[in-house]
Amino acid sequence: MSEKPTGTYYGDYLELPTLLDSQHPKSKALGNEAHEETLFIIVHQVYELWFKQIIHEFNSVLDIFSTENIPENFIATAVSRMERVIKIQGLLLDQLPVMETMSPMDFLEFRDLLVPASGFQSVQFREIEVRMGLKTNERKSVDRDYFLGRLNKTDKEHILAVEKDDSLIDLLQSWLERMPFTKQADFNFWGEYEGVIEKMISKDEAIMKKNSSSMPQMVREANAANLEATRKTFKSLFDEGLHDQLRKKGKRTLSQRATLNALFILLYRDEPILQLPYRFLTSLMDIDENFTTWRYRHALMAQRMLGTKIGTGGSSGHHYLKMAAENNRVYEDIFNLSTFLIPRTELPKLPKELKRMLSFYFIND
Ligand code: HEM
Known part of the structure; x- marks a missing residue:
C-alpha cells in the first residue's frame, strides 16, 4: 500500500503545511511565550483571509459594472456576490468577541513587541476601502501622507495603483446616470414628483397654520423653521447648481442625475x-452599515484593551478609531435618499409605456 492516497490530497490542496506554519509568536521567539499571542495572530490572519475573499467578490462586481450595457442576469450575479460580502461581514463582527476573550493584561504581555506594526497597515483593508470608493485624500480623520507613510513601499504603490482604477462608487454613478426610465419624451416624471412634494409640504403648512393659535411661540417658530428646511432640502434635489454646491462641500457624493435615478x-x-x-442599492447600504458597525465595535475593543493609551501604530488609539468610524462612510448618499421618499399611495402614476418597459416578458421563440 502506498504511504499517501493518490489524487488530490486535502492538506496539499489547501496548502496546510504553509498555512499552519505561519503563526510565530514574537514572545515565544524571545523565550517567554505569552499564551494569548497565538490567538491574536490567528484572529488577524482569519480576518485577512476574509478580506481577500471580499476583494475577490468586489473585483468581480467591478468587472460587471465596467460594461456599458449590463445584462440583467449579470446584475443578479453582482447582487448575489454583494450579499455574500454582507454574510462575511457578519463573521467579521462575530470574531471580535473571540479576540475579547484576551484580557487587557494578557495583551500587555506582548503588546510592546508589536510596535510600530498595526492593523492601520492592513493593505487589504485599505484596498477594500479604496475599491468601495473611499479615496485616500478624502479620509477626514487622518492626514493622507501620515496614512500612506505607515505603509511600506510595495503596499503604498499597490494602494496608489488601486486608486487609479474605477471604484464601485464611480461605476455606480455611471450606471445610474445611464438609466433611461426617467427621460421619456412624453412624461416629465420629476415635474410630477415635485408637484406631489409641493402638495405634501403645503398640506403640512396648512395644518400648522390651523393649529398655530394653540401653540407656544417657540414651537410655532421651530415648526416653521422645520418646514423651511424641508423645502430647501427638496429644492437641492431638483436644482443641479445647489446639488453641485453640496457636492463641493462634501455633503453629497453622487451627481444629481445619478441621485435622481437612484431615488426613482x-x-x-x-x-x-x-x-x-x-437590491443592489440596498446591499451597498448594508455593506456601508456593517463596516461602520465593525469600526465602532473595533474602536470599543481598542478602548477596552488600551483605555486611553496610544495604538501600536502611533495614533491616539480609541479616539482616532471613533473618528474614523464617524467619518469614513462611503454610500451615505443612498441612506439619505430616504429623506425624499413618499407614501406609495402618493406616487405619480407611471404612463402605460413606461410601466411596460419596467415589466418582465416571457419570450417564447
Ligand atoms: C487587541 C486587539 C486590537 C487592538 C487593541 C487594536 C487597536 C487598534 C488601534 C489603536 C488602531 C489605530 C492605529 C494605531 O495607532 O495602531 C487600530 C487600527 C486598525 N485595526 Fe486594530 N486592534 C486590535 C485588533 C484588530 C483586529 C483583530 C483587526 C482585524 C484585522 C484589526 C484591524 C485594524 C484596522 C483595519 C485598523 C485601521 C483602521 C483605520 O485606520 O480606519 N485590529 N487597531
Whole structure:
C-alpha cells in the first residue's frame, strides 16, 4: 500500500503545511511565550483571509459594472456576490468577541513587541476601502501622507495603483446616470414628483397654520423653521447648481442625475425591472452599515484593551478609531435618499409605456 492516497490530497490542496506554519509568536521567539499571542495572530490572519475573499467578490462586481450595457442576469450575479460580502461581514463582527476573550493584561504581555506594526497597515483593508470608493485624500480623520507613510513601499504603490482604477462608487454613478426610465419624451416624471412634494409640504403648512393659535411661540417658530428646511432640502434635489454646491462641500457624493435615478429605483422598487437594482442599492447600504458597525465595535475593543493609551501604530488609539468610524462612510448618499421618499399611495402614476418597459416578458421563440 502506498504511504499517501493518490489524487488530490486535502492538506496539499489547501496548502496546510504553509498555512499552519505561519503563526510565530514574537514572545515565544524571545523565550517567554505569552499564551494569548497565538490567538491574536490567528484572529488577524482569519480576518485577512476574509478580506481577500471580499476583494475577490468586489473585483468581480467591478468587472460587471465596467460594461456599458449590463445584462440583467449579470446584475443578479453582482447582487448575489454583494450579499455574500454582507454574510462575511457578519463573521467579521462575530470574531471580535473571540479576540475579547484576551484580557487587557494578557495583551500587555506582548503588546510592546508589536510596535510600530498595526492593523492601520492592513493593505487589504485599505484596498477594500479604496475599491468601495473611499479615496485616500478624502479620509477626514487622518492626514493622507501620515496614512500612506505607515505603509511600506510595495503596499503604498499597490494602494496608489488601486486608486487609479474605477471604484464601485464611480461605476455606480455611471450606471445610474445611464438609466433611461426617467427621460421619456412624453412624461416629465420629476415635474410630477415635485408637484406631489409641493402638495405634501403645503398640506403640512396648512395644518400648522390651523393649529398655530394653540401653540407656544417657540414651537410655532421651530415648526416653521422645520418646514423651511424641508423645502430647501427638496429644492437641492431638483436644482443641479445647489446639488453641485453640496457636492463641493462634501455633503453629497453622487451627481444629481445619478441621485435622481437612484431615488426613482427606491420609489418604484416594486416594478419588476427595478427589483434587482433596488437590491443592489440596498446591499451597498448594508455593506456601508456593517463596516461602520465593525469600526465602532473595533474602536470599543481598542478602548477596552488600551483605555486611553496610544495604538501600536502611533495614533491616539480609541479616539482616532471613533473618528474614523464617524467619518469614513462611503454610500451615505443612498441612506439619505430616504429623506425624499413618499407614501406609495402618493406616487405619480407611471404612463402605460413606461410601466411596460419596467415589466418582465416571457419570450417564447
Ligand atoms: C487587541 C486587539 C486590537 C487592538 C487593541 C487594536 C487597536 C487598534 C488601534 C489603536 C488602531 C489605530 C492605529 C494605531 O495607532 O495602531 C487600530 C487600527 C486598525 N485595526 Fe486594530 N486592534 C486590535 C485588533 C484588530 C483586529 C483583530 C483587526 C482585524 C484585522 C484589526 C484591524 C485594524 C484596522 C483595519 C485598523 C485601521 C483602521 C483605520 O485606520 O480606519 N485590529 N487597531
